[in-house]
Amino acid sequence: MKILADRKIKLLFLQILSCMLVFFLLSAAFIVLRPDKAAFCIWICVPGMGIGALTACYGYFKEQNRIMEDAITQIREYLSGDRERRIECSEEGELYRLFHEINSLAAILNARAENEEKTKKFLKNTISDISHQLKTPLAALNIYNGIIQTEAESNDLLTIKEFSGLSEQELDRIETLVQSLLKIAKFDAGTIIIEKRPENISEMMEDVKKHFAFRAAQEGKEIVLKGSKTLSFLCDRNWIMEAVNNLVKNALDHMGSGNHIWIEWGGSAFVIWIIIKDNGTGIHPEDLNHIFKRFYRSRYSKDSQGIGLGLPLAKSVVEAHSGTIQANSQPGAGTAFVINFLIPTKL
Numbered sequence: 001m002k003i004l005a006d007r008k009i010k011l012l013f014l015q016i017l018s019c020m021l022v023f024f025l026l027s028a029a030f031i032v033l034r035p036d037k038a039a040f041c042i043w044i045c046v047p048g049m050g051i052g053a054l055t056a057c058y059g060y061f062k063e064q065n066r067i068m069e070d071a072i073t074q075i076r077e078y079l080s081g082d083r084e085r086r087i088e089c090s091e092e093g094e095l096y097r098l099f100h101e102i103n104s105l106a107a108i109l110n111a112r113a114e115n116e117e118k119t120k121k122f123l124k125n126t127i128s129d130i131s132h133q134l135k136t137p138l139a140a141l142n143i144y145n146g147i148i149q150t151e152a153e154s155n156d157l158l159t160i161k162e163f164s165g166l167s168e169q170e171l172d173r174i175e176t177l178v179q180s181l182l183k184i185a186k187f188d189a190g191t192i193i194i195e196k197r198p199e200n201i202s203e204m205m206e207d208v209k210k211h212f213a214f215r216a217a218q219e220g221k222e223i224v225l226k227g228s229k230t231l232s233f234l235c236d237r238n239w240i241m242e243a244v245n246n247l248v249k250n251a252l253d254h255m256g257s258g259n260h261i262w263i264e265w266g267g268s269a270f271v272i273w274i275i276i277k278d279n280g281t282g283i284h285p286e287d288l289n290h291i292f293k294r295f296y297r298s299r300y301s302k303d304s305q306g307i308g309l310g311l312p313l314a315k316s317v318v319e320a321h322s323g324t325i326q327a328n329s330q331p332g333a334g335t336a337f338v339i340n341f342l343i344p345t346k347l
Contacts, residue, residue, distance in 0.1 A: 282330050
C-alpha cells in the first residue's frame with residue numbers, strides 16, 4: 001500500500017497497535033490474576049486504549065499541520081517574489097511527492113520567466129539596433145532626394161523631377177513602414193511603457209483634426225468632431241492619438257472628394273467610447289474579420305499606397321489601454337470603428 005510508504009503513517013499505525021497490544025495484555029493478565037474484577041478491568045482498559053490511540057493521532061495530525069503551514073508559508077513567499085523558496089520534501093510519502101511536484105513546477109516557472117526575460121531583452125536590443133541602423137540611411141536618402149529635386153527645378157529637368165517625386169513617396173512609405181514595425185515590435189516585446197494621465201478627449205481630437213486639416217482641404221474632404229468638451233479619461237495621450245490618427249488616415253485613404261469623417265466620443269460611469277466613422281467606400285464583408293492582421297491587403301481595395309500596419313498598430317494601442325476596438329462596415333456605405341475603454345471601479 002502506497003499509504004504505508006510514509007514513515008510517519010507507519011509510526012502512527014505502530015503506536016496505535018502497540019497501545020492496543022499493551023492494554024490487551026494488561027487486561028488479560030489482570031483477568032487471569034483477578035477474575036472477580038474482570039468487569040472493572042474492561043472499564044479501565046478500553047478508555048485507556050482509546051486515550052492512547054487519540055494521543056498518537058493528535059501527535060501525528062499536529063505534526064502534519066505544522067508541515068502544511070510551513071509549505072503554505074513557502075508558497076506565499078514564492079508568490080511574493082522570492083523565486084528561491086522551496087518546500088522541504090526529504091522524506092517519502094504521498095504528501096512529499098506532492099511537495100516535490102510543486103517544487104518542480106516552481107523550477108519550470110523560474111526557467112520560463114528567465115527565458116522570457118532574455119527574449120524581451122534580446123528583442124529590445126534588436127529593436128534599438130534596427131532603429132538606429134535604419135534611421136540614418138533613410139535620413140540621408142531624404143536629404144539626397146531633396147538636392148535632386150532642387151537641381152531638377154533649376155534646370156527644368158521634368159523627368160528627373162517626376163521620378164525624384166516618386167522616389168520621395170517611396171521613401172516616405174519605407175519610413176512609415178519602419179516606424180510602424182518598430183512600434184508593433186515594441187508592443188509585442190512588452191517594452192512599451194504606457195504613461196497614463198487624465199487627458200481631455202476634446203483637445204486630443206482637435207489635435208487629430210489639425211494634423212489632417214491640410215490633406216483634407218486639399219482632397220475636398222471634411223473632418224467633423226462631436227462630443228463633450230469636458231470629458232477626460234486616464235490614458236497615454238501620445239499613443240491614443242497615434243491610434244486615432246491611424247484610423248483617420250485609413251478613412252481618408254478610402255474615401256473620395258466630398259466625403260466626411262465623423263469623430264465622436266462620450267462616456268458613462270463605466271465606459272469611455274470613441275467612434276471614427278466615414279461615408280467612404282466601406283469594407284467588403286470578406287475582409288472585415290481580417291483588417292487587423294498585419295500586412296493584410298484586400299483584393300477589393302483600390303488603395304495602392306497602404307502598408308497594412310495602421311489598423312494592427314491601432315488595435316495594439318487600444319488593447320494596451322485595456323480597451324476593445326471593432327469595425328462595422330458595408331460596401332459603399334462607409335465604415336465605423338468603435339473603441340471602448342472600460343473605467344475601473346472599486347466594488
